[in-house]
Amino acid sequence: MSKFLSDKFKSLSPYVPGEQPKGMQYIKLNTNESPFEPSQGVLEAVAKEANKLQLYSDPDLTELIKTLAEVYGVSTKNVIATNGSDEVLNFAFMAYTDRENGAAFANITYGFYSVFAKLHGCPYTEIPLKEDFSIDPEDYCGINKTIFIANPNAPTGLTITLEKIREILRTNPHNVVVIDEAYVDFGGESAVSLINEFDNLLVTGTFSKSRSLAGARLGFGFASEKIIEDLNTIRFSTNPYNVNRMTLAAGVASLKEDDYNKANCQKIIATRARVKKELENLGFFVLDSKANFLFAKKDGVRGKELYLGLKEKGVLVRHFDKEIIGDFLRITIGTDLQMDKFLECLKELL
């Protein structure tokens, strides 16, 4: 740390992303990426943009916003697009959490929420999950805080129903409620349909998982016109060209070929069911994930040791040091071939 760093950032511990190995070829089941390449149309659309890179991208993100609005059945005024959904989440923390009551989110959820809260110096409350690792929606009703809920939650993969989300929105009318739907396309139920009913709802999503575009960095948000206006004020005050030309083209092409993405999601869902069963046959306790990963542990086996053992065999999964989940592994669902290799290595280790 230099002597110049502002006091407000001195105690910041940054978010630690999953490993992106550079040397050895791993079977990568650690960062919830898609194992499938982007669709053909995406590859062509990206290539076509290359000779225009001397020009800035469209700051209004016009074509992408229009296509997102069409696909999700909302008005273009209800949509924002960002550099990954991390960016729209960051904007939401910036915009809505430095108020008296601060933010609230689960004690086991996406690790970036607490980092964003600290970055922006806003107080936050971590609400414990229930013993079965699910979120208790009652804990979020009438709490007068800006609420962040990943649905499905990460790293558990568990969901809450739209009915419960409605109740949380209804009982917190003076605060924004953010529903982070990064994994919704793998079996969750989207809250997008509620944005016209509740002016305090922000639904965020990403192209990183179900649309095979993690490396392009593209996210989006759906909300009331006023919330989108707030977020755009922040967007234009930080980086008006937040989505680059190639990514804009990739996003539009991907939405036009959404059947390809949907078919890939169905493959992941089928593989997830098979791997869950196989893990259970090996004596694992596996949560009922609706995401593109499984969260599992086996009594008597240390999570960290299993993670290291798998790594040595060339399979990368995610392990978290947090005590309550220290014996769990989060395993991204890859192709059937990748998962067979994972199961083979796991059996050898056990």
Ligand code: PMP
């Ligand atoms: N929300 C959740 C729950 C996530 O797990 C992730 C991925 N790490 C994100 C948001 C952000 O994804 P991206 O920035 O790639 O859209």
